[in-house]
Amino acid sequence: MEFPDLGQHCSENSCKILDFLPLKCDACRNIYCKDHFQYRQHGCSAGVGKDVQVPVCPLCNRPVPSRRGDLPDVAVGDHIDRECQSDPAQAKRKAYVNRCSVKGCKQKEVIPVKCVHCNLNHCLKHRYPDDHRCTGHSSAGAVSRLQQRKPANPPPAVRTQTAASNVLALQGSLVSGQTPLVIINTEGLVVATGSEDEALARALQLSMYEAEDNGSSDRPPHRDRNQRRSERSCLVS
Incomplete structure (x- = not known):
């Protein structure tokens, strides 16, 4: 050969080819050909820690x-979902802005899916109250049950008007010389005044109406106020 010192042989035992452009490994400092110069190709133990590849965003x-x-x-x-500044990535982030509120879920939807109880946005997988363990659902149910159990009290204006009418009736009985009989209900309101027969009749009539109101609170009333007033006046007279 005219140039016996030109080139070097590959250090790989299965190769040993004479390469005129040899490459030196920066980890083990051995000479390799173009087919065995990478770390994994010649099994370099010192180059495993240096084999770090950084991916590149295609956008x-x-x-x-x-x-x-x-x-x-x-x-x-x-x-691409968080930091990419390219136009396609930004357009995608603007479209999918409705992120699920469940901890650990990264799903996003095009349209908002809000729970009617907790008013939080969720994905289609966690849209039901049982799926996202809704706290507003249980509190709303407790409030509704409490409102149903709470007895309906008459407004203060009605109580005042009833008390005033009872006082006037009591004064009228005193003026006419009748023996007044006063009956007071459990709420402290005067429900019957006048003579004994008149007071007893009014008390019985009022107890009947209270029993009807308590037993049929969920049903529509069959008689209006005018009919009840006429019945009460007929019974008292």
């Missing part, structure tokens, strides 16, 4: 940092 052409051992596709996908 903005910027390197995406990721942890060792993580898949590059996962890192690039998170970068």
Whole structure:
């Protein structure tokens, strides 16, 4: 050969080819050919820690940092969803802005899906109250049950008007010389005044109406106020 000192042989035992453009490994400092100069191709133990590859975003052409051992596709996908400044990525983020409120869920929807009880946005998977453990659902149910159990008290204006009418009736009985008989209900209101027969009749009539109101609170009334007043006046007379 005219140039016996030109080139070097590959250090790989299965190769030993004479390469005129040899490459030196920066980890083990051995000479290799173009087919065995990479770390994994010649089994370099010193170069395993240096074999770090950084994925590049296909939209903005910027390197995406990721942890060792993580898949590059996962890192690039998170970068496109959060940090990528390219036009397609920004348009996608503007469309999918309704993120699920469940902890740990990263799903986003095009349209908002809000719960009527807690007023929070959720994805289609967690849209039902039982799926996202809705706290507003239980509190709303407790409030509704409490309102149903609470007895309906008459307004203060009605109580005042009833008390005033009873006082006037009592004064009229005193003026006419009748022996007044006063009956007071459990709420402290005067329900019957006048003579004994008149007071007893009015008390019985009022107890009947109270029993009807308590037993049929959920049903529509069959008689209006005018009919009840006429019946009471007929019974008292």
